[in-house]
Amino acid sequence: MPELPDVETFKRYLDATSLHQRIIGVDVRSAYVLKGISARELARRLKARCFESSCRHGKHLFVRADGDLWLRLHFGMTGSLQYLKHQEPAPRHTRVLFAFANAHCLAFEDQRKFGEVGLLKDVDEFLKKRALGPDALDISLSQFKEIFGKHRGTVKTILLNQKLIAGIGNIYADEILFRARVHPATQISSLSGKTVMKLFRATRYILKRAIEANADVALVPKSWLLPHRGKGGKCPGCGRKLRSATIGGRTAWFCAHCQRKSH
Ligand SMILES: [Zn+2]
Numbered sequence: 001m002p003e004l005p006d007v008e009t010f011k012r013y014l015d016a017t018s019l020h021q022r023i024i025g026v027d028v029r030s031a032y033v034l035k036g037i038s039a040r041e042l043a044r045r046l047k048a049r050c051f052e053s054s055c056r057h058g059k060h061l062f063v064r065a066d067g068d069l070w071l072r073l074h075f076g077m078t079g080s081l082q083y084l085k086h087q088e089p090a091p092r093h094t095r096v097l098f099a100f101a102n103a104h105c106l107a108f109e110d111q112r113k114f115g116e117v118g119l120l121k122d123v124d125e126f127l128k129k130r131a132l133g134p135d136a137l138d139i140s141l142s143q144f145k146e147i148f149g150k151h152r153g154t155v156k157t158i159l160l161n162q163k164l165i166a167g168i169g170n171i172y173a174d175e176i177l178f179r180a181r182v183h184p185a186t187q188i189s190s191l192s193g194k195t196v197m198k199l200f201r202a203t204r205y206i207l208k209r210a211i212e213a214n215a216d217v218a219l220v221p222k223s224w225l226l227p228h229r230g231k232g233g234k235c236p237g238c239g240r241k242l243r244s245a246t247i248g249g250r251t252a253w254f255c256a257h258c259q260r261k262s263h
Pocket residue numbers: 235236237238239240255256257258259
């Protein structure tokens with residue numbers, strides 16, 4: 001499931017391939033992913049415009065077209081982008097295809113169709129309406145401390161709550177907790193100020209480093225949990241078997257030896 005590092009990687013890919021080219025058509029192959037707009041309207045409003053820039057907040061990507069129109073992309077469970085040159089066939093699960101004047105295309109593909117495509121006038125208004133928290137890479141230490149001081153629950157559910165901190169999903173929440181050596185089921189009321197600081201640092205480090213690795217599991221450090229998580233996986237720190245548990249409705253992977261509940 002695409003999280004902040006994946007979406008940042010899509011952003012950089014889009015910026016490198018798809019800006020400043022006139023859009024000559026928008027082919028909606030599954031209107032299911034469209035939110036608040038019809039296929040005809042999407043095509044009508046984007047036609048003859050160019051994508052000029054993009055910005056990301058949490059797991060949302062916003063692409064500005066000239067005329068102050070924003071295309072909104074959310075990648076759901078399986079969404080991704082692919083830039084196609086000339087007559088390259090579109091991937092099988094393409095839901096929306098943006099065709100440019102140079103005969104290249106940008107495909108929004110999404111096998112499971114939990115993704116979202118829409119148009120906006122104002123990004124800030126959208127973020128407010130969704131009540132999204134600050135982006136996990138922009139959040140300040142004082143904001144982070146405030147969240148941990150004000151709420152109740154397990155540390156993992158707090159990290160996953162998009163209304164508190166936007167961008168962290170199941171995989172990177174586990175990775176952040178592994179780096180900070182905190183058990184995912186720890187109640188945040190029992191965390192010391194020092195541990196909250198450790199979590200803040202781990203959040204920034206893990207997300208930044210994952211972006212450097214293009215959010216590719218093959219490229220992240222082997223000392224991370226990510227290449228080892230799953231049945232039979234062993235802790236890269238101590239070699240003991242990793243454990244899993246359902247926390248906040250999601251499967252958490254962790255090392256019961258290296259990650260403690262008391263801090
Ligand atoms: Zn361990």
